[in-house]
Amino acid sequence: TQETENGNQRKTKNMYYKRLYIENLKATLEHDRELVKLSPEHLARIETEDLKQIEQAEADLQDDIDLINSQIGRA
Numbered sequence: 001t002q003e004t005e006n007g008n009q010r011k012t013k014n015m016y017y018k019r020l021y022i023e024n025l026k027a028t029l030e031h032d033r034e035l036v037k038l039s040p041e042h043l044a045r046i047e048t049e050d051l052k053q054i055e056q057a058e059a060d061l062q063d064d065i066d067l068i069n070s071q072i073g074r075a
Contacts, residue, residue, distance in 0.1 A: 005072055009065050018061040025054045 029050040036043040 008068050008071060011068055015061055015064050015068075018057060018064070022054060022057045022061065025050060025057060029054065 029047065032046045032050060033043060036046060
């Protein structure tokens with residue numbers, strides 16, 4: 001239906017922005033690693049936080065992909 005197609009287009013656009021967000025998080029992680037090279041205990045804490053954010057963003061993106069694929073399968 002048109003409604004499903006419009007919803008999928010919104011989800012596709014959101015997926016694009018989520019991918020950009022993930023790339024930004026990965027760049028932030030690399031930047032954080034550079035900033036705290038001389039302080040390993042701080043790096044471990046910051047790195048863990050950054051990796052959790054990346055993992056959550058990737059899971060959200062995968063959920064969107066799975067939802068779209070399930071709707072395509074029903075179309």
